[in-house]
Amino acid sequence: MKFDNVLAxxxxxxxxxxxxxxxxxxxxxxxxxxxxLNNFIAVIPSHHCDISSLDDGGLFRNLSQAERLVxxxxxxxxxxxxxxxxxAEPQYQLLLNSSNTTExxxxxCQNGWVYxxxxxxxxxxxxxxxxxxxRGVNKAMATVFFMGVMVGAAVFGxxxxxxxxxxxxxxxxxxxxxxxxxSAFSYNFAMFAAMxxxxxxxxAGISLISIVFCIEWVxxxxxxxxxxxxxxxxxxxxxxxxxxxxxxxDWRYLVATVTAPLLLATIISWWVPESARWLISxxxxxxxxxxxxxxxxxxxxxxxxxxxxxxxxSKVIIVENxxxxxxxxxxxxxxxxxxxxxITGILWFGxxxxxxxxxxxxxxxxxxxxxxQFIYGISEIPAKASILLTLNRIGxxxxxxxxLILSGMCLFCNMFVPQDMGPFRVAxxxxxxxxxxxxxxIVYLYTSELYPTVxxxxxxxxxxxxARMGVSVSPLVxxxxxxxxHLPSTIYSLMAVVAGLSASLLPETTNIRLPETIEDVExxxxxxxxxxxxxxQP
Numbered sequence: 001m002k003f004d005n006v007l008a009x010x011x012x013x014x015x016x017x018x019x020x021x022x023x024x025x026x027x028x029x030x031x032x033x034x035x036x037l038n039n040f041i042a043v044i045p046s047h048h049c050d051i052s053s054l055d056d057g058g059l060f061r062n063l064s065q066a067e068r069l070v071x072x073x074x075x076x077x078x079x080x081x082x083x084x085x086x087x088a089e090p091q092y093q094l095l096l097n098s099s100n101t102t103e104x105x106x107x108x109c110q111n112g113w114v115y116x117x118x119x120x121x122x123x124x125x126x127x128x129x130x131x132x133x134x135r136g137v138n139k140a141m142a143t144v145f146f147m148g149v150m151v152g153a154a155v156f157g158x159x160x161x162x163x164x165x166x167x168x169x170x171x172x173x174x175x176x177x178x179x180x181x182x183s184a185f186s187y188n189f190a191m192f193a194a195m196x197x198x199x200x201x202x203x204a205g206i207s208l209i210s211i212v213f214c215i216e217w218v219x220x221x222x223x224x225x226x227x228x229x230x231x232x233x234x235x236x237x238x239x240x241x242x243x244x245x246x247x248x249x250d251w252r253y254l255v256a257t258v259t260a261p262l263l264l265a266t267i268i269s270w271w272v273p274e275s276a277r278w279l280i281s282x283x284x285x286x287x288x289x290x291x292x293x294x295x296x297x298x299x300x301x302x303x304x305x306x307x308x309x310x311x312x313x314s315k316v317i318i319v320e321n322x323x324x325x326x327x328x329x330x331x332x333x334x335x336x337x338x339x340x341x342x343i344t345g346i347l348w349f350g351x352x353x354x355x356x357x358x359x360x361x362x363x364x365x366x367x368x369x370x371x372x373q374f375i376y377g378i379s380e381i382p383a384k385a386s387i388l389l390t391l392n393r394i395g396x397x398x399x400x401x402x403x404l405i406l407s408g409m410c411l412f413c414n415m416f417v418p419q420d421m422g423p424f425r426v427a428x429x430x431x432x433x434x435x436x437x438x439x440x441x442i443v444y445l446y447t448s449e450l451y452p453t454v455x456x457x458x459x460x461x462x463x464x465x466x467a468r469m470g471v472s473v474s475p476l477v478x479x480x481x482x483x484x485x486h487l488p489s490t491i492y493s494l495m496a497v498v499a500g501l502s503a504s505l506l507p508e509t510t511n512i513r514l515p516e517t518i519e520d521v522e523x524x525x526x527x528x529x530x531x532x533x534x535x536x537q538p
Contacts, residue, residue, distance in 0.1 A: 002316060002513055002516075003276075003277055003280065003316045003514075003516065004219060004220055004513045004514065005316075006292065006308070006313075006316055007217075007218070007219045008219050008220075009301065009304045010292060010295050010296040010299055010301045010304060010305065011295075011296075011299035011300070011301055012217075012218055012219020012220075012221070012222060013218055013219060013221070013222040013225075013226070014295075014298065014299030014300075014301075015298050015299055016217075016273075016294070016295040016298040016299050017214075017217050017218055017222075017226075017295075019271075019298070020213075020214060020217055020272070020273060021214050021226065021229070021230060023268055023269075023271060023272050024210045024213075024214060024230065025233055026261050026262075026264055026265045026268065027169075027173055027206050027210065027261070027262060027265035028206065028207075028210055028230070028233045028234070028237075029233060029237045029240075029261055030176065030203070030206070030258060030259065030261050030262055030265075031203060031206060031207055031234060031237075032234050032237045032238035032241060032377075033237060033241055033244075033258035033259075034145070034176075034180070034199060034200070034203050034258060034259075035145075035149075035203070035356075035359075036238060036241055036359055036373070037145075037241075037254070037255070037258060038141055038142040038145065038475075039359075039369060039373060040120075040123075040241075040242075040245040040251075040254060040369070041123055041124055041141075041251040041254060041255065042123060042124045042125065042130075042138050042139070042141050042142070043120055043123050043125065043369065044123070044125040044130075044131055044135065044138065045115050045116045045117065045119060045120055045123065045125070045126065046080070046083075046115070046116040047083055047113045047114060047115045047116065047125075047126075047131055048069070048073055048081040048082065048083060048113065048114055049072070049073055049082075049084075049085070049086040049109035049110070049111070049112075049113060049114070050109065050111045050112045050113055050114050051068055051069070051072040051073065051086065051111075051114075052111075052114075053111050054068075054072060054090060060090055067095060069081050070094050070095060071087070071090045071091050071092050071094055071095060072086055072087055072090055072091075073085070073086050073087065074086075074087065074104070074106055082106075083113075083131065083132065084108060084109060084131070084132035084133075085106040085107070085108060085109070086106060086107060086108075086109055086110065087104055087105065087106055087107075088104075088105040088106060088107050089105075091104055108132070108133075109132070112129060113129060113131060119249070120249050120251075121249040121250045122249075122250050122251050122252070123251050124138060124141060124189075124192070124251060125138050127251065128188075128189045130189075136476075136479060137189075139475050139476065139478070139479065140475070140476065141193065141196065142356075142471075142475040143472045143473070143475055143476060144193050144196055144197050144200075145196045145197065145199065145200040146200060146356075146468045146471040146472045147197060147200065147468070147472050148196065148197035148198060148199065148200025148201040148203075148204070149200040149201070149203060149204045149207075149464070149468040149471070150200075150204075150464075150465050150467075150468030150469050150471075150472060151201055151204075151465075152172075152200060152201035152202060152203070152204025152205060153204040153207075153208055153460075153461050153462075153463075153464030153465045153467070153468055154328075154461050154462070154464075154465045155201070155204075155461075156168055156171075156172060156204055156205035156208060156209060156457075156461060157208060157328075157457045157458050157459075157460050157461010157462065157464065157465075158327065158328065158457070158458055158461055159171075160205070160208075160209050160212075160457040160461075161278075161326060161454070161455065161456070161457040161458050162325065164274055164275070164278060164279075164282075165209050165212070165213040165216075165274060165275045165278060165457075166213075166269075166272055166273070166274040166275075168205055168209055169205065169206070169209050169210065169213070169269060169272065170266065170269045171205065172202050172203070172204070172205025172206045172209065173202075173206065173262050173265050173266045173269060174202075174266060175198070175201065175202030175205070176199055176202030176203050176205075176206065176259070176262055177202075177259055177262035177263060177266065178202075179195050179196075179198035179199040179201075179202060180195075180199045180202075180255065180256075180258075180259030180262070181256060181259055182195045182198075183195035183196055183199055183255050183259075184252045184253070184255040184256040184259070185252070199259075200468075204464060204468070207464065208457070208460045208461060208464045209457065210230075211227065211230055211444045211448070212448050212456055212457060212460055213275055214226055214230060215227060215445065215448045215514075216275045216276075216277040216278065216448075216453070216456075216514070217273075217275065217276070217277075217295075220511060220512075220513065220514075223445060223448075223449070224387075224388070224391045224392055224445060225388065227441065227442075227444055227445035227448075228384055228387050228388050228391070228441055228445075231384055231437075231440070231441040231444070232381070232384055234380070234437075235377055235378070235380035235381055235384065235437070236377075238373070238376070238377035238380070239373075239374055239377030239378055240377075241258070241373060241377075242369070242370040242371075242373040242374050242377075243370075243374075244257060244258065245370065246370050273291045273294065273295075274287065274291055276288040276291045276292050276295070277453055277514075277516075278453065279291070280313065280314070280316055281453045281454050281516060281517075283314075285310045285313050285314045286310060288313060289305075289308065289310055289313055292305060292308070292313075293305050326454050326455050326458060327458065328458055328461070328462060330455055330458070330518065331455065331458065331459065331462060333518075334518060334521075334522055335522070336521050336522050337455075337518060337521055337522070340450055340451070340459075340506075340521065341459070341462060343502050343503075343505050343506055344447055344450065344459070344462075344463050344466075344506070345462065345463065345466040346466075346498070346499060346502040347400075347443065347463075347499050347502050347503050347506075348443065348447075348463040348464070348466045348467040348470070349466040349467060349469060349470040349499070350404070350470065350495045350496060350498050350499025350500075350502070351404060351436065351439055351440060351443060351467065351470075351496075351499050352466075352467035352468065352470040352471045352474070353470030353471065353473065353474045353492070353495050353499075354404070354407060354408065354411070354436055354474075354492050354493075354495055354496040354499070355433070355436040355437065355439075355440055356470075356471045356474045356475070357411075357474045357475075357477060357478075357488070357492040358376075358411070358429060358432055358433045358436060358492070359376065359433065372426055372429075375426060375430050376429070376430055376433050379430040379431070379433060379434040379437075380433070380434055380437040380438075382434070383434040383435065383437055383438040383441075384437070384438065384441055386438070387399070387438060387441055387442065391442065391445075391510075392510055392511070395508045395510045396442060396445070396446040396449070396506075396508060396509050396510055397446075397503060397504060397506055397507070397508050398504070399438075399442050400439055400442045400443060400446055400500075400503040400506075401500045401501065401503040401504040402500070403435045403436070403438040403439040403442065403500075404435070404436070404439045404496050404497070404499050404500030404503060405496065405497055405500035405501075406435040407432045407433075407435035407436040407439065407496045408432075408492075408493040408494070408495075408496030408497040408500065409493070410428055410429075410431045410432030410435065411429075411432045411489050411492050411493040411496065412489070412490075412493040413428060414428045414429055414432065414489060415486045415489045415490070436496070439499075439500075446506070446509060447459065447460060447463055448460070448514070449509035449512070449514060449515075450506065450507070450509060450515075450521075451515070451521075452514075452515040452516055452517050452518055452520055452521055453514065453515070453516045453517070454516065454517055454518065455518065470495075474492075477491055477492070
């Protein structure tokens with residue numbers, strides 16, 4: 001008897017599993033909030049040099065505000081005041097003759113900037129003047145956050161395989177809440193950057209543990225459904241984020257608002273069970289039987305668990321050495337594990353690089369960022385609904401590869417759409433993001449089915465590390481647009497295609513048992529087990 005047979009007997013998708021998945025919704029809602037938060041807290045509103053201190057004996061003081069701008073700040077091609085330059089001296093002749101100003105001497109802003117606060121009451125840019133020469137620092141805040149996620153993925157991946165899913169979930173809730181609120185109260189930029197790094201560190205645990213934890217409690221037949229439904233919370237709450245940001249226009253209050261749900265998540269974590277699959281693989285048979293008994297009672301299958309003795313349960317997952325502690329080194333000790341780690345690493349890096357290249361640069365589209373973010377979020381719903389129809393029919397591998405290649409093609413085509421055709425650019429960008437999100441939905445399920453239980457969180461930690469490395473670089477690529485306007489889109493589309501091709505090299509996992517040990521991965525003779533076979537085997 002295998003563990004999947006035990007799950008089938010206690011109902012692998014009953015009330016117990018549904019309740020467990022619902023307990024994950026509240027903490028997981030904070031993932032799109034924090035991951036996409038930079039679009040709203042780091043926005044750069046319209047601005048120009050502060051000229052309020054200019055005065056040359058009263059003449060300047062007697063001018064209207066519009067006239068002061070004319071004589072003090074050069075005009076850009078679109079007719080708006082320059083954001084970063086001012087005239088070395090007031091040019092009063094411009095009030096009479098608006099001739100070419102390119103020959104007039106200019107200097108960088110001398111006394112700070114004046115910002116348009118009609119849409120955003122405050123942002124990182126307005127708080128610490130992260131504009132003009134410091135614009136790159138503002139963009140880098142997303143990189144700082146995702147570097148925290150990258151480190152957190154490696155740490156939580158190891159610790160959750162070492163100490164269990166439940167306790168590390170709780171640690172990730174507390175860590176994210178603590179440093180999330182600390183970010184909102186930061187009194188200088190250095191402190192804020194440090195707090196955002198640590199907030200990212202905590203969210204990594206929520207992201208990688210929650211999905212693996214739920215999949216380990218679900219039977220073979222419903223794994224695809226559960227992975228898809230759990231990914232829906234990302235789409236729904238990424239649609240809710242612009243609504244929240246529209247009403248909460250101060251960046252400090254916005255950071256605190258998106259962190260607040262974790263206070264409730266910490267309280268309800270008391271009702272979260274431990275993964276019985278992980279407990280058995282670590283020799284904790286009595287605790288595993290305790291949670292399986294609870295599952296059986298909630299699902300109305302008490303009669304089965306009464307016959308499941310501890311000595312029988314201990315043979316459900318055969319581990320060569322129960323006292324062995326697995327680490328990231330085990331990902332590269334054997335041939336097939338090495339190959340798996342290499343390919344999944346490339347896949348996750350390219351996928352995350354592309355997805356967040358689209359998601360974190362919605363301001364570059366040239367349309368209202370609230371509307372663009374909402375459209376991007378809602379476009380993911382039909383993509384995920386289609387997965388339910390195709391995932392078991394076409395399989396994980398070709399769904400994964402095809403979605404990524406199509407995403408890359410959309411990004412490539414968008415380069416040739418003129419800038420003034422905003423709706424078409426948004427539509428094509430949303431289509432590319434839809435395919436990228438389809439791939440992201442699949443990759444969590446696919447990866448959990450590829451890595452064995454004894455190394456599943458380590459494998460996920462490594463993949464998340466590679467993904468966040470891609471995300472960390474992704475926001476900075478947009479700065480290459482200063483070299484050539486189409487260079488960022490070219491890089492994003494190429495990376496999507498490379499990741500798609502790498503996915504095609506992975507084995508298919510549709511309708512097979514989850515591998516429990518490294519030996520299961522190395523054994524190429526492991527056969528696909530259908531749902532009907534699952535119940536009939538002794």
